[in-house]
Amino acid sequence: MRHDDSQQGGPSWNVRLGRRDSTTSNISAVSTDLPSPFMNLSQLLATFGKKNFTAKEMVAFTGVHTVGFIRCLFFRTRIYNESNIDPSYARSLQEKCPFVGGDDNLAPLDRSTPHQFDNAYYKNLLVKKGLLHSDQELYNG
Secondary structure (H helix, E strand, O other): EEOHHHHHHHHEEEEEEEOOOOOOHHHHHHHHHHOOOOOOOOHHHHHHHHOOOHHHHHHHHHHHOOOOOEHHHOOHHHHOOOOOHHHHHHHHHHHHOOOOOOOOEEEOOOOOOOOOOOOHHHHHHHOOOOHHHHHHHHHHH
């Protein structure tokens, strides 16, 4: 399989198909072993630590959020209840994600360049425009 980020402006490379960490797939193990978008910094460090990630590696790994979208369900609490978010950014997200309903409405993880592989995701964190609580915790910590 060829991984091609040409539409995202990034590099391309050959990737072998299939998982390398297991020969079987178990949805319950995956669901309980993934970090939650609601975690604080100490919880993130502990979760990634179980996989032998250092804090620096964890921050680098979360850069995957430079592309992609996520459901309202996972960021609603942040945009209505948290103070560590740019107020105008929160208001713009509230238009897409009402206080009640709209759980499946999507927003980009990287508000600046959601279709480009770049460092804008990290720059957003510097100005309190991280979409997920867990992402903003990386910068705060």
